Amino acid sequence: MVKKLKFAVLGDPIEHSLSPEIHKEFAEQFELSITYERLKTTKNALSTTLNRLIKQKYTGVNITVPLKEDVFLFASQPKFEISDRAMISKSINTVSFNRCKFFADNTDGAGLVAAVSRLGIKDLAGKNILILGVGGATKGILEPLLRMKPKTIHLANRSLERLRKFRNQFTYKNLLFHDIQEFKGKSRNLPQIENGLDNFKFDVIVNATSLSLIGGDNLISNKWFEKCFLAIDLMYSKKPTSFMMQAMEQNVNVVIDGLPMLVEQAAESFSLWTGLKPETEHVHAVAKKLIEL
The missing domain is CATH 3.40.50.720 (NAD(P)-binding Rossmann-like Domain)
Structure with a gap:
């Protein structure tokens, strides 16, 4: 049985996020089975939510406004490794849980x-x-x-x-x-x-x-x-x-x-989680259609 990889995006508001659709497009390129959820998360609930997702064996999460700087503080603990670019920005939009040591990064730039x-x-x-x-x-x-x-x-x-x-x-x-x-x-x-x-x-x-x-x-x-x-x-x-x-x-x-940046930073996150580099040109067209619905 093929393992289903679990992902989520955390933020508030979160209903408008296109991340689930974008990452499902990436997954289809490699015939990966994934779930990707939108999770409305306040600053007060951030630590509890992240710890729950770790226990539930999520592969990784994306972080959006207004939580990017708060996640940096959460990741400043021994079980996390923080990338150089996230360390410089003190802001995180991607966390991977599928390593021996959890990894926090910022793919926005x-x-x-x-x-x-x-x-x-x-x-x-x-x-x-x-x-x-x-x-x-x-x-x-x-x-x-x-x-x-x-x-x-x-x-x-x-x-x-x-x-x-x-x-x-x-x-x-x-x-x-x-x-x-x-x-x-x-x-x-x-x-x-x-x-x-x-x-x-x-x-x-x-x-x-x-x-x-x-x-x-x-x-x-x-x-x-x-x-x-x-x-x-x-x-x-x-x-x-x-x-x-x-x-x-x-x-x-x-x-x-910001739509092209959204797609490209998502591709960087997907590669970080899976080791696979997705093609983005088709996904740009898909994202544009989704935003016009």
Whole structure:
């Protein structure tokens, strides 16, 4: 009898997750028998849920918002090994239980790099990047983006306290930190936060906040898209997000949502769990159809 591998994705909210369908597509490529569940999990219930899944012999789990940083704390115990990229980001989206020592990783950055590579963009040498938001998603993508050799990466956030904590964690030379209000001409001009962006131009702008799903006021003024050739929203929905709409209205050459990254990071997770590298091109098409239902 073929063993059925058990997986799950943990988060809150979780109903919208496409991870079960994506991983079942991967499994079919190798004729693997799997189950993959969506498990609504609060921060308070995280440890109990993970320990239960370990006892129930799950092969592995994916982690989504708002739990990625909390799982890092859970994995900081002797029975876990943490990958270098997860250790740098202090944020985890993939846990494997099918080793002698449990393994925790973050595949978000690899997923983003693969998604960008699908566009024919292999590096960002000499480019200036703006990232909106400094939550767990940004922590996961930052180090892989730095390996693409940009000139600078600017990070903007509403909460200045969180921005300062992020700055203390990531001390790379070419990172600059900003009050997001500065991108709407309303800088609070606080110490230890860069100011004076009037003549700066960005080649790539990444939205790593969930605010684009809500709509409302734009996070930044239109002028920041003037020289931008690539706009990426890490969120995804049935229709283009407000951030994507703004970028398209400003004639940005390439505008994508987080769906390609989702598929590619899932492939990285699947490979980590099974040792098998799935083909993703067909799965991108499947995910796009699912989101349009």
